[in-house]
Amino acid sequence: MEKLIKYTKGCACARDLLCDNGFDDLIDFPLDLFASGLGGTIVHKPMTNSDGRIIFGKKNTIIEINNGIPFEEKRRFTIAHEIGHLVMHKGIDIHNDNEATMSWFNNKEKQARNGRVEYEANQFASELLMPSIIFYKKQKGKKFSPKLLRDLSSYFKTSLTSVAFKYLELGDHPICLFHSYNKRVKYWMRNDDFPHYITDCTKLSPPEDSVAMEFFEKGKIHTKEKSKQPIWKSTWLELNKYENDNDFNFYEFCIVTPAYDSVISIVWEE
Numbered sequence: 001m002e003k004l005i006k007y008t009k010g011c012a013c014a015r016d017l018l019c020d021n022g023f024d025d026l027i028d029f030p031l032d033l034f035a036s037g038l039g040g041t042i043v044h045k046p047m048t049n050s051d052g053r054i055i056f057g058k059k060n061t062i063i064e065i066n067n068g069i070p071f072e073e074k075r076r077f078t079i080a081h082e083i084g085h086l087v088m089h090k091g092i093d094i095h096n097d098n099e100a101t102m103s104w105f106n107n108k109e110k111q112a113r114n115g116r117v118e119y120e121a122n123q124f125a126s127e128l129l130m131p132s133i134i135f136y137k138k139q140k141g142k143k144f145s146p147k148l149l150r151d152l153s154s155y156f157k158t159s160l161t162s163v164a165f166k167y168l169e170l171g172d173h174p175i176c177l178f179h180s181y182n183k184r185v186k187y188w189m190r191n192d193d194f195p196h197y198i199t200d201c202t203k204l205s206p207p208e209d210s211v212a213m214e215f216f217e218k219g220k221i222h223t224k225e226k227s228k229q230p231i232w233k234s235t236w237l238e239l240n241k242y243e244n245d246n247d248f249n250f251y252e253f254c255i256v257t258p259a260y261d262s263v264i265s266i267v268w269e270e
């Protein structure tokens, strides 16, 4: 069964912008040039405590991007996020973005203006770099794995985190995501069709036997080859009384950002 693509405001805005300009995707198109066509000048420079910044002027808008961002994919996602502000949020005069403002887990603050603006810019960036129809076709029929997410990240040239969230929305295999920061679980999300209950551990430490906790306690980051780690169902999810942990095959894959003490755990069943 095909998933229904839900076009949120930011998502629809990016889709229309691509369509109006005659693009199927921007995979091989320089984002700096795309931004300049929309009246935004991109400046790459060293920045502290900021990944990107937008300064709206009367005539011209400047978008500054931190040239210290270590991955091209993350740099592209940041540029796309700022382009989202450029086309959707003209009223704000100056705006700074970092790991916190660009967090995907801002559902609770979505009603507040800042939360909504960031959510829209992320949805915009996601659709600009990974058009839903193309993303859906690319993942269809492929087994879910950390490698699939990495392959999608290099195909669409965007951050692994943004791919994980796109997969949560559109991917064929049910997954759930937990974001832990500073040894505390901040938020979790799951697909509508994820068939298990989640033990709500928001504001608590990640589970003792989770891969996320292994990072916080021991600084352990698994290599690419070993990034798919077996866990118990009861690690992150509710184990019913009539169930036995041995009857399930659950895995956890962590996207770790040591500089921000942040871990995104992707949990799925095979």
Ligand SMILES: [Zn+2]
Pocket (backbone or CB within 6 Å): 081, 085, 095, 096, 097, 101, 102, 117, 118, 121
């Ligand atoms: Zn922003």
